[in-house]
Amino acid sequence: MIRFENLSKKYGSNTTALEGVSIEIKQGEFVFIVGPSGAGKSTLLRILTREITPTSGKVFVGNVDIAKMKDSEIPHLRRKVGVVFQDFKLLDDRTVFEQVALALEVLGKSDEEIVKMVEHILKLVEIWDKRNLFPRQLSGGEAQRTAIARAAVGKPDVLLADEPTGDLDSKTAWGVIQLLNEINSWGTTIIMATHNQEIVNTLKKRVLVIKNGKIIKDSKEGKYE
Amino acid sequence: MSRSIEYAKRNIRRTPFQAIAASMVMFLTFFALLTFLILALGSQASLKYFESKPQVIVFFKEGTTSQDVDAIQNALKSESRVVGTKYVSKDEALQIYRDKNKSDPALLELVTANILPASLEISTQSPQDLQPVADILKREPVVSEVIVPEDVVATLTSLTRIIRVVGGTTVGFLMLFAMLIIVMIIGFKIRLKRGEIEIMRLLGASPSFIRNPFILEGMFYGVAGAICSWIVSFCLLWYFTPFLQSYLGEVKLLPVNPLIMLTLLGASLSLAIIVGGLGSWLAVRRYLKI
Numbered sequence: 001m002i003r004f005e006n007l008s009k010k011y012g013s014n015t016t017a018l019e020g021v022s023i024e025i026k027q028g029e030f031v032f033i034v035g036p037s038g039a040g041k042s043t044l045l046r047i048l049t050r051e052i053t054p055t056s057g058k059v060f061v062g063n064v065d066i067a068k069m070k071d072s073e074i075p076h077l078r079r080k081v082g083v084v085f086q087d088f089k090l091l092d093d094r095t096v097f098e099q100v101a102l103a104l105e106v107l108g109k110s111d112e113e114i115v116k117m118v119e120h121i122l123k124l125v126e127i128w129d130k131r132n133l134f135p136r137q138l139s140g141g142e143a144q145r146t147a148i149a150r151a152a153v154g155k156p157d158v159l160l161a162d163e164p165t166g167d168l169d170s171k172t173a174w175g176v177i178q179l180l181n182e183i184n185s186w187g188t189t190i191i192m193a194t195h196n197q198e199i200v201n202t203l204k205k206r207v208l209v210i211k212n213g214k215i216i217k218d219s220k221e222g223k224y225e
Numbered sequence: 226m227s228r229s230i231e232y233a234k235r236n237i238r239r240t241p242f243q244a245i246a247a248s249m250v251m252f253l254t255f256f257a258l259l260t261f262l263i264l265a266l267g268s269q270a271s272l273k274y275f276e277s278k279p280q281v282i283v284f285f286k287e288g289t290t291s292q293d294v295d296a297i298q299n300a301l302k303s304e305s306r307v308v309g310t311k312y313v314s315k316d317e318a319l320q321i322y323r324d325k326n327k328s329d330p331a332l333l334e335l336v337t338a339n340i341l342p343a344s345l346e347i348s349t350q351s352p353q354d355l356q357p358v359a360d361i362l363k364r365e366p367v368v369s370e371v372i373v374p375e376d377v378v379a380t381l382t383s384l385t386r387i388i389r390v391v392g393g394t395t396v397g398f399l400m401l402f403a404m405l406i407i408v409m410i411i412g413f414k415i416r417l418k419r420g421e422i423e424i425m426r427l428l429g430a431s432p433s434f435i436r437n438p439f440i441l442e443g444m445f446y447g448v449a450g451a452i453c454s455w456i457v458s459f460c461l462l463w464y465f466t467p468f469l470q471s472y473l474g475e476v477k478l479l480p481v482n483p484l485i486m487l488t489l490l491g492a493s494l495s496l497a498i499i500v501g502g503l504g505s506w507l508a509v510r511r512y513l514k515i
Contacts, residue, residue, distance in 0.1 A: 049427060072432075079429035091421050093239065105228055106430040150428070 001027040001189060002048070002158065007057035009043055009213075017043040019213040021057070025191065027157070030184045032200045033193045034224045035210040041193035044210070045160045048191070049081055050074045061158070079107060082151030082159045082188075086166040088143045090135040096122065096142075097131040100150045107154050121153045125179055141172035145179065152183050159183060161192040165199065173199065200224035232438035233445060236414060243410050244446065250406045251450020251501070252457075254399040255493050259458040261392030262489060263481070268385040275374070275381060280349055281359050282372040284342040289367040294345065297365055301347060304361070306354035311346045318344065342369065352379070400500055403450075407443045407504025408511070415439060415512040422513070436509050443505025447497030455490045462486075 007021040018040045025031055033041045046052045047059055050066055059067050066077055090099055097118055104114045122128040125145040135143055144164055151159055161180060165173035177199050184190045194200060200207060200223065207222030208215055237244045285294065294312055301307045313321070318341040326332045349358055359373045415422070425435055466480050 051427075075426075075429045075431045077429075078427060083427055089420070089424055089427075091424065102425070103428045106425060106428045106434060108228075154428075 001025060001029075001062065002191075003058075003060040004044075005058040005060075007047070007059060008055050009040075009047065009052065010055045016213050018047075018054070021210075021213075021215055023208060023215060023218060025189060027189055028184070028187045030181070030190045030203070030205040031192070032203075032205055032207045032222075032224070033191065033210060034195070034200060034207060037195075039210045040213040041210055042162055043213075045083070045162050045191065045193060048158070048160060049083055050077055079154060080157045082154065082156035084144070084147050084151045084159065084161040084164045086163040088135070088147045090143055090146060092135055095132050095134055096127060096138070096146050096149075099135075099146055100153050103150045103153050117153055118149075121149045124182075125149045139172075140168050141175055144168060144172075144176050148176065148179055148183070152188070155186070156188060158189040158191065161190065161194075163193055163195065165194065165196055170198070177203065197224045226437070229434070229437035229441055233441035236418075236438055236442050237445060240414065240417075243413070247406060247410050247446040248449040248453070250403050251447050251497065252453045253450075254396070254403040254500075255451045255454035255497060256457060257392075257399050258396045258496070259454055259489060259493060261388060261396055262492075263458065263462065265385065265388045265392060266485065268381060268388055272381040272385055280352070280355050280374055281347040281362065282374075283345045283347065283362050283365075283368050284370040284372075285344065285367050286369040287342070289343065293367045294343070297345065297362070297367070301358075304358065306349050306358055308348045308350055310348075313344045313346065315339070315341055315343050318342070352382070400496075403447075404500050404504040404507070407446060407501055408508045410446075411439050411443055411505045411508035412512045414442070415508065436513060439509050439513070440502055440505045443501040443503075443508070444498050445501065447499075447501025447504075448494060451493040451497035452490075455486075455493055458489075459486055 002025040004021045004023050007018055008016070009018040010016050021040075021044070033044060035041055043052070047054055048061070048066075050069060054067050057067065058065050061077060061080065064073075064077075069077060091102075094102065100118045100121060101114050104117055109117070118131075119128065122131055125148060127142055127145050127149070130138060130142055130146075133142075135146075138146065144167075148161075148164070159180070164180070165176055168176060173196065180190050180192065181203070204221040206220050207217070207224060209217035209222075209224075283297075298310050298312070301310055319336065322336060322341060323333055347358060347362075349355055355373050359371045362368055363371050422435055462481055470480075
């Protein structure tokens with residue numbers, strides 16, 4: 001489903017963010033990417049959304065090499081790849097309902113479909129009662145649930161989560177992880193960059209350890225040491 | 226498209242002062258445009274009126290016979306510069322005089338048909354033909370006086386030219402100014418919505434999905450300004466019609482044909498859409514990097 005072939009990314013002439021990364025992630029997998037800050041985790045995720053292009057190598061999402069993708073095709077890629085951020089990236093002037101509806105408006109869904117799908121996902125992430133609140137009125141966990149609902153409502157093939165529990169307390173973080181686990185059970189591939197040892201070690205999913213831009217360990221039911 | 230309209234409406238609603246400022250600039254621009262257009266159309270119509278009226282008036286001496294008049298009329302028929310002639314007898318001249326002075330009985334009492342000369346009104350192909358035709362007629366022995374209202378036409382021609390040049394320059398400058406204001410306001414809004422645009426991009430919004438609301442917003446300001454300026458122009462014209470009509474006298478320009486006003490509205494709206502759309506398109510090209 002997702003394949004990196006000898007992927008490298010350099011910023012300028014001196015900074016190497018990724019070097020010779022070759023991995024394959026199957027449809028429906030739950031993969032943790034772990035490693036110290038600056039190791040290249042976020043770069044890997046940003047390449048997958050084509051926010052940045054690799055310096056060399058190939059990146060396949062399905063059968064398409066997104067490194068060579070035309071700019072006009074990028075929106076189609078991003079509709080298949082949902083993203084959740086550590087800082088939520090919610091819009092200050094939109095309610096919870098509107099934040100999630102935005103993802104469906106982008107997809108060109110009708111108003112009736114939007115109402116139905118947003119209600120469904122907000123009930124699933126257990127924030128339906130908060131649907132008329134603005135981000136400033138939400139707790140961290142509620143804000144992240146909103147962000148996950150927004151990323152998942154369009155039923156993307158892949159969901160990328162860049163340290164989604166980074167700003168949350170342990171209990172709330174577990175709630176978010178359970179949510180991601182549930183989305184994974186629908187068949188959505190989850191790729192999550194994290195520092196959280198407890199979560200990685202408890203969940204026993206595939207773990208990719210990245211250091212200085214290289215994958216140094218790839219283990220199924222791996223651990224973060 | 227309906228989604229883009231919805232987004233544009235939201236953008237406008239959430240920054241009302243900018244929307245009012247942009248619409249007011251557009252209003253001033255289109256008000257100036259309509260004012261100059263109405264003036265230009267009015268002066269053009271006046272010019273046409275004077276050009277189409279019998280421009281050379283020949284007064285005959287006392288004792289001129291109808292054979293003398295017929296001879297002159299026949300001679301003028303062979304003159305290519307002459308479009309038509311109209312003979313006004315003494316009695317007809319008296320009737321015209323009475324109609325014009327019916328509100329002043331004192332003036333009517335003193336005048337009889339005998340003291341008013343018969344005349345011939347001659348219209349020519351163009352104002353340039355007036356003087357040569359007048360020169361021919363001056364040589365006729367039965368003619369006592371030849372009046373050439375050439376100056377009126379010359380004044381109107383130059384006035385029309387001035388209105389076109391001054392109006393064109395002013396409106397051109399205002400259009401440019403209005404477009405730059407739209408560029409500035411839409412550019413400001415794009416910067417203000419950087420976060421939202423970034424999230425839309427990550428959600429897979431197409432470039433047109435992001436751009437169209439801004440383009441529509443610019444068009445809206447143009448259209449709002451154009452409609453307001455048309456309403457104000459129409460009301461002012463309607464209000465001042467009695468006064469202007471008495472000033473214009475025989476020139477029947479007012480009340481303005483509603484069809485002309487509707488045409489002006491259509492032209493203003495088209496131009497407003499172009500100016501507003503172009504302004505916002507420039508802003509999107511300059512500030513929106515998708």
